[in-house]
Amino acid sequence: MTALGFDHIEALFLAPLAMIPFLRSVLRDTPIPSLLSAPADSLSALVANILKLSGVIAIGASLFGAAGPHIAGAEQERFAEGAQLVMLIDRSGSMNETFAGRTPSGGEESKAAAAKRILKRFVEARRHDLVGVAAFSTAPMLVTPITDHIDATQAAIDAIDRPGLDYTNIARGLAMALSMFKTSDADLSRAVLLISDGAGVIDPKLRDDLKAEFRKTNVSLYWLFLRTEGSRGIADRAAEDDESPQAAPERHLDLFFRSLGVPYRAFEVESAEATEEALKQIDRLERHPVLYVEKMPRTDLSAWAFALAFVATSLLVVAKLAQVGLGVEGRAR
Amino acid sequence: MRPDLRDPRLALLSLAMLSLIAAFLAPKIAVRRPSFDLLAVVDITGSMNVRDYSAGGRPISRLDAVKAALRALLAELPCPSHVGLGIFSERKTFLLFEPIDVCVDFAPLEASIEALDWRMAWEGDSRVSAGLFSAIDMARQLKSDLLFFTDGQEAPPLPARGAPTFDGRAGELRGLLVGVGGYELSPIPKFDDRGREIGFLGVEEVPHESRFGLPPEGAERREGYNARNAPFGAAAAVGVEHLSSVKEDYLRSLAEKTGLAYAHLEDGKRLWTDYAAVAAARMREAAFDLSPFFGAAAALFTFFAAAGPSLALALVQLRRAAPFNRHPQPGRSK
Numbered sequence: 001m002t003a004l005g006f007d008h009i010e011a012l013f014l015a016p017l018a019m020i021p022f023l024r025s026v027l028r029d030t031p032i033p034s035l036l037s038a039p040a041d042s043l044s045a046l047v048a049n050i051l052k053l054s055g056v057i058a059i060g061a062s063l064f065g066a067a068g069p070h071i072a073g074a075e076q077e078r079f080a081e082g083a084q085l086v087m088l089i090d091r092s093g094s095m096n097e098t099f100a101g102r103t104p105s106g107g108e109e110s111k112a113a114a115a116k117r118i119l120k121r122f123v124e125a126r127r128h129d130l131v132g133v134a135a136f137s138t139a140p141m142l143v144t145p146i147t148d149h150i151d152a153t154q155a156a157i158d159a160i161d162r163p164g165l166d167y168t169n170i171a172r173g174l175a176m177a178l179s180m181f182k183t184s185d186a187d188l189s190r191a192v193l194l195i196s197d198g199a200g201v202i203d204p205k206l207r208d209d210l211k212a213e214f215r216k217t218n219v220s221l222y223w224l225f226l227r228t229e230g231s232r233g234i235a236d237r238a239a240e241d242d243e244s245p246q247a248a249p250e251r252h253l254d255l256f257f258r259s260l261g262v263p264y265r266a267f268e269v270e271s272a273e274a275t276e277e278a279l280k281q282i283d284r285l286e287r288h289p290v291l292y293v294e295k296m297p298r299t300d301l302s303a304w305a306f307a308l309a310f311v312a313t314s315l316l317v318v319a320k321l322a323q324v325g326l327g328v329e330g331r332a333r
Numbered sequence: 334m335r336p337d338l339r340d341p342r343l344a345l346l347s348l349a350m351l352s353l354i355a356a357f358l359a360p361k362i363a364v365r366r367p368s369f370d371l372l373a374v375v376d377i378t379g380s381m382n383v384r385d386y387s388a389g390g391r392p393i394s395r396l397d398a399v400k401a402a403l404r405a406l407l408a409e410l411p412c413p414s415h416v417g418l419g420i421f422s423e424r425k426t427f428l429l430f431e432p433i434d435v436c437v438d439f440a441p442l443e444a445s446i447e448a449l450d451w452r453m454a455w456e457g458d459s460r461v462s463a464g465l466f467s468a469i470d471m472a473r474q475l476k477s478d479l480l481f482f483t484d485g486q487e488a489p490p491l492p493a494r495g496a497p498t499f500d501g502r503a504g505e506l507r508g509l510l511v512g513v514g515g516y517e518l519s520p521i522p523k524f525d526d527r528g529r530e531i532g533f534l535g536v537e538e539v540p541h542e543s544r545f546g547l548p549p550e551g552a553e554r555r556e557g558y559n560a561r562n563a564p565f566g567a568a569a570a571v572g573v574e575h576l577s578s579v580k581e582d583y584l585r586s587l588a589e590k591t592g593l594a595y596a597h598l599e600d601g602k603r604l605w606t607d608y609a610a611v612a613a614a615r616m617r618e619a620a621f622d623l624s625p626f627f628g629a630a631a632a633l634f635t636f637f638a639a640a641g642p643s644l645a646l647a648l649v650q651l652r653r654a655a656p657f658n659r660h661p662q663p664g665r666s667k
Contacts, residue, residue: 138455152441165425302625
């Protein structure tokens with residue numbers, strides 16, 4: 001696209017002024033009884049026309065330059081390595097505790113603060129990703145849409161270590177995350193990155209809906225499980241062979257995710273370092289060619305316009321300096 | 334004869350050349366321009382679904398009216414203003430994202446505002462004063478102004494002793510408490526647990542009186558009053574809590590307590606003027622390009638170099654032609 005744009009289109013309203021050199025000359029008038037006394041001279045006519053034209057160009061180009069002309073930067077589609085990601089972040093109250101399950105004190109870092117620091121670095125390192133952020137506690141919340149504006153994503157991640165809300169309702173959160181992908185981008189590499197410190201029981205009524213939705217959108221799933229020390233892990237079975245989802249929600253959520261039929265991996269981490277390591281693995285896994293739009297910087301034309309105006313004005317000045325009168329009677333007015 | 338260096342036209346042309354050189358060098362000066370940082374917190378509780386605004390002849394909900402006004406406000410804010418977004422439900426303000434640049438990140442900001450939904454509410458309660466106080470705290474941490482949009486409907490109703498006290502410093506934070514909703518009572522839409530609208534809240538579906546704390550004065554005259562067993566009287570209170578209008582008196586009292594200004598939500602333009610009146614402008618440096626002015630000046634210099642003598646002549650002739658000047662009578666002028 002090579003559209004011409006102006007920053008200050010108002011300057012062009014003065015463009016009619018550029019017509020004045022056709023009517024009036026910058027040169028001094030010389031009183032002479034009759035033009036017929038001078039022979040017709042094609043060279044003089046040429047010079048006169050060049051001077052008129054220079055005047056027009058001098059005024060016109062100055063105004064054109066003043067209007068701030070530029071050619072809009074073209075948008076170029078390029079391939080890079082990356083993915084479309086939705087970060088689905090648990091904002092339940094327990095995220096504000098440390099990995100040891102305590103309220104942070106002194107130099108300790110809460111799970112949310114660790115996630116914030118590491119996710120920000122992750123986003124910073126993957127500049128070609130399109131990232132959206134969703135949060136969930138009891139209800140899902142769309143925070144920022146899938147976007148290439150890293151600042152907006154960073155601002156959303158910045159907010160995740162604030163006091164959280166009530167409970168963990170993963171099913172609704174997942175549904176929200178899936179709804180953020182556009183169906184038109186189905187051929188791109190897309191993933192949901194679920195960051196939570198607990199699991200919940202997924203309502204059996206929602207299970208089938210979720211499964212269908214995952215298959216339809218074909219979004220891969222990464223579950224970053226920030227496990228609190230001493231709590232149940234993904235692999236732990238409940239005591240006494242109690243196989244109900246309520247007794248071991250982490251294990252059953254994992255089983256459910258496995259049954260989705262989309263690429264899925266769980267990372268169980270118990271420290272900030274392990275979280276970082278898990279994100280490095282995800283970083284390696286989610287490297288697919290993605291199409292992204294790079295905006296080329298716009299081309300500023302005003303300098304050319306000013307240069308042209310300068311040349312034209314110089315010509316006028318030269319003509320002015322070269323002008324000589326016909327004699328004593330040729331007095332300047 | 335040598336060229337006449339005293340000709341004003343030569344001087345004008347030289348000035349034009351100097352202006353063009355200046356324009357070509359594209360000088361920039363740093364100017365300090367005002368911009369604004371604000372945190373917009375939107376009440377997303379049930380009463381915000383009341384459709385008592387209209388757009389294009391169609392009724393729209395209070396929440397939609399807030400979104401439209403916020404979008405219009407974003408467009409008015411000078412660059413590089415920053416806007417953060419939070420939602421209020423239950424008794425807390427929940428920050429969605431910290432303030433981001435309105436001009437650079439307009440698209441995601443607008444999309445996030447568009448995505449605000451009552452379904453994001455994590456609980457059905459609406460303790461407006463508590464939410465407002467937590468929003469004030471949050472805005473202070475973020476060093477931004479606060480725009481708090483609410484209809485002021487406390488659900489459940491406030492206890493008899495009134496709203497909780499504000500323990501911050503009044504007036505420490507600048508901002509607007511924006512009252513949303515019509516002045517007439519309107520029914521509140523009701524939704525089932527799959528989010529489908531199923532009519533309006535009925536009179537028996539909401540509590541009309543808070544039964545926490547001490548009973549209000551005059552309770553002993555109620556039917557069935559018993560100081561120990563039924564301090565609020567025997568009959569359930571019936572009121573108009575299932576209907577909603579903007580609780581302006583209450584919001585004004587909250588605004589006074591916290592030192593915010595109160596404004597009623599009309600449209601984006603009004604919101605901007607109301608906000609601009611109380612906002613804390615932050616002066617930020619911005620580069621200001623002078624070359625357009627030099628370019629325009631060069632054009633005018635060249636124009637007057639060509640047209641100046643004729644214009645001057647025309648002016649002189651005009652004066653001569655004017656009847657008043659032809660027979661000046663200085664003695665008669667006062």
